[in-house]
Amino acid sequence: MRRYLLKSGLFLGLALSLGSLASCSKDGDGVVLFSVEDDKALGQKVAQQTDSTYRAKGQLLEKSSNARAYTLLNQIVTRVLNSGQLQYRNEFPWDVQIIKDDETQNAFATPGGHIYVFSGLIKFLDNEDQLAGVLGHEIAHADRRHTSRQLQQQYGISLLLSVLLGENPGQLAQIATGLGQLKFSRDFEREADEYSVVYLNGTNYYACDGAAGFFIKAEAQGQSGTPEFLSTHPNPGSRIQDIQTKADQLGCRNRNTSNSTLTELKSLL
Template sequence: MKNFKSLVIFLAIGVLGTLWSCDKNGDIVLFSIENDKQLGAQVAAEIEADTSFTILSRAEYPEAYNYLQSMTDDILSSDEVSYRDEFAWEIHIIDDDVLNAFCTPGGYIYVYTGLIKYLENADDLAGVMGHEIAHADQRHSSKQLQRAYGIQILLSIALGEESSQLGQIVGQLAGTGATLAFSRSAESEADDFSVEYLADTDYACNGAASFFQKLLESGQSGGPEFLSTHPSPSTRVEDINAKADDLGCDKTQISESGFTYADFQNSLP
């Protein structure tokens, strides 16, 4: 009954135009921005409590966190980020030798050490970070979770009233269980926004393309689950570079001084 009352109130406010909207693909988003933030906080708390995730301490790895925070702040400074002042945009580094990164609704960002060490320069990681930020900022995660779980269950989880499926959602977002697969259009949109975000920074605006190019050169036909295997890496390299050409943004790699990307990699366990 409690969940039902919450749903009724939620939908009633939605009718007034404050809690639901349609995206450009016609998807109805029944979650509000505040609900995104609540769900993200619930997911972050679940990850913090889950001993299968080894999150590096900011106190023990200050240089690594400062480097990644600076990169994140540069990306979020773009005028193209819609919810840069509303979402948490809280970064966490997970010590695990896998190629993975993800961003929850509400902007809690998780990057694995395996991915950081696999990538070759700051521009590559900035491209991936831009892609993940776009998934949260364009609310792709919320839309996909809404389709997978239904609005009543998802709202209950966001409000802290129902936690039985919270672990499953964490697994899907983190790629440790059945992955939350984004649509082709959502992946392409995240790629495009990564270019737009980085166009306002000193990073090569096509940084995400370098990652897929490396996958191709290493003979891998697909990518890690967090970036999906559709469209194919070759198509995504072409599309990202085409978007950069269309914007006329700088594709020159960033020139670092002081604490470099190599230093960042070496500062990790």
């Protein structure tokens, strides 16, 4: 069944590429050739590969032996996911995993909603609004299907479909390894920032410019300590302004959020 679906997906992709590409765009800012089912299938493959890569290095924080840390992190993630603003809240499996690496201030998302956060990012942040903001940004890359579209552009749809069919394990490993450094277009970055504000507003809990707080802190670190997250996410200055402008429009900047969850989470990492 899976094989049939994927083959028909390839056929559909080819058919669409011969016709009007713009007509199959879901939201007007890019072409989606992959089906949502393909996003989920590719996400599952990439997540399995990512898990085994970091597990082999002893860096994957296992859920079974770190239950409290995951309970805390999931409290934050679930607020964002339940903001009522996601398109694929119920279609994607949505999970989050921690990679134990205090030197790396990064986070990334596979297609289909598998989120990875480095312990170095969690420890770097001052408050829960910032963590929710960064998570919102990554959730947006998956929910707006940026990751899927960027991978299609970078690798081509037929190669990705061969990965889905299990025919190309070497390529799968390369995709998984490169995900944390995947370079998105400026439009995708802007949209992920904007949706981070929209999601946090929908939580009715977090100050919705939390992502800006992260960029301000990261920018203040200067050249010597620039987080890796920023090297793949350029132009922090204008992005801070755009996030705050959007937050002002929605009137959700001033919320007094408790930081007790983040404080306890940090103490466990």
